[in-house]
Amino acid sequence: MRPSDLTGPQKAAVIVLTLGEALAQPLLSQLYEDEVRELSLAITTLGRVPAETVEALCAEFAEAFGATGNLVGSFETAERLLALGLPKERVAQIMEEIRGPAGRTMWDKLGNVSEAVLANYLKNEYPQTVAVVLAKIRPDHAARVLSLLPEGFATEVIMRMLRMENVQKEALEGIERTLRQEFMNNLARSSRRDSHEMMAEIFNNLDRAAESRMMTALEERNVESAERIRALMFTFDDLQRLDGPGIQVLLRNAEKDKLALALKGAAEPLRELFFRNLSERAAKMLKDDIAALGAVRLRDVDDAQAGLVVLAKNLAASGEIDLSEGNEAMVA
Structure with a gap:
């Protein structure tokens, strides 16, 4: 098997498999559902890939990655290129699909928008409009959005949902168009990385x-x-930004063996921060686990610390901890 025998998705699959689980996870989390599905399908069709093919693909990837010079690709660049040959409305639709949250339809996309972000937008709309939106998304997501709306406004929305009949196609299309133009595009621009x-x-x-x-x-x-x-x-040492409650959340979610390995190579102040936020008995057990490890490979410590950093970032993304600068560690 040669690199030229593989499709683009299969080449991507080889690169992802080469990275390993720890490095591939953050990458996969940035892909849309359709892209993950296509990549997963490519992985299942790979079969055995010879080492020389893997090496050749890695070299090809590195060469392509390093040969870009000053070329800059962006949403604006893609939008300008599309505008050269497509109608304005079609360009807007394509860019919205690229920028917006994953989902085939507008309502699928809204279902993947944070309830806090969606509620913040909807609180400025008419109750009837909000009622239509909440009726079209998943009930569990609608419930979370409803709970974040101002109480009086939420009651108005509930009353309209109770009295709601079939929404005319034209009205529904108007709401979708407004959401696409005013909400999704602004959301994508504000969240662009x-x-x-x-x-x-x-x-x-x-x-x-x-x-x-x-x-x-x-x-x-x-x-x-x-x-x-x-x-x-954000490095392992930056975990010192966490306050006491944040450290405790991290401790509850960390794998016991990985935590001990990560702290094995940690600076003493960071170790003490973790120990202080455990009960006396739990802290002693963790210290014993660290001591029992004996000599360990630096690579294993690095991997464990990287895993703890990824966990902290995921917890921060879900709002469970705060990684912002200036937090002072607190004793539990």
Whole structure:
């Protein structure tokens, strides 16, 4: 099997499998459902891939990644190119599909929007409009959105939902059009990721040796970009930003063996932060687990610490902990 025998999705599948689970997870979390489905299908059709093919694909990927020069791709660039040959409404529809949350229809997409974000938008709409929107999305999601609306306004929405009959097609299309133009496009623009943020997340998942090597190489090419990426990176040592309740949430969600391995290579102040937020008995057990590990490979410690950082980021994304600067650790 040669690289030329593989399709684009199959090549992507090889790269993802080469990364391993720890590095692939953050990457997969940035893909749309359709892309994950296509990638998963490609993985199932790969079969055995010879080592020389894997090496050739990695080299091909590295060459393509490093040969871009000053070429910059963006939503605006794609939008301008589409506008050269497509009607304005079709361009807007395509860009909305690219930018918006995953989902085939507008209502599918709304179902993947945070209830807090959706409620913040809907509270400024007419109760009848909100009633139609909540009637079209999943009941569990609608319930969470409804609970975040102002009480009096929420009651008005409930009354209209109770009296609601079949919504005319024209009215429904009007609501969809408004949501697409005023909400989804603004949401996509506000949530668009900076390329330096994306690279900082990738660097966060590299082992220390690779991170140091690549950062040094980047500094030789572009000092400003290297400094921006370094400032955006969230490292294991940055867990010291967490307050007491945040550390406790992290402790409850961490795998016991991975936590001990991660703390094995941690600086003493960070270790103590974790110990202080455990009961005396639990802290002693964790210390015993760390001591029982004996000598460990640096790579294993790096992997465990990277896993803890990914866990902290996921908990922050779900609003369970706060990773912002300036938090002071608290004793439980």
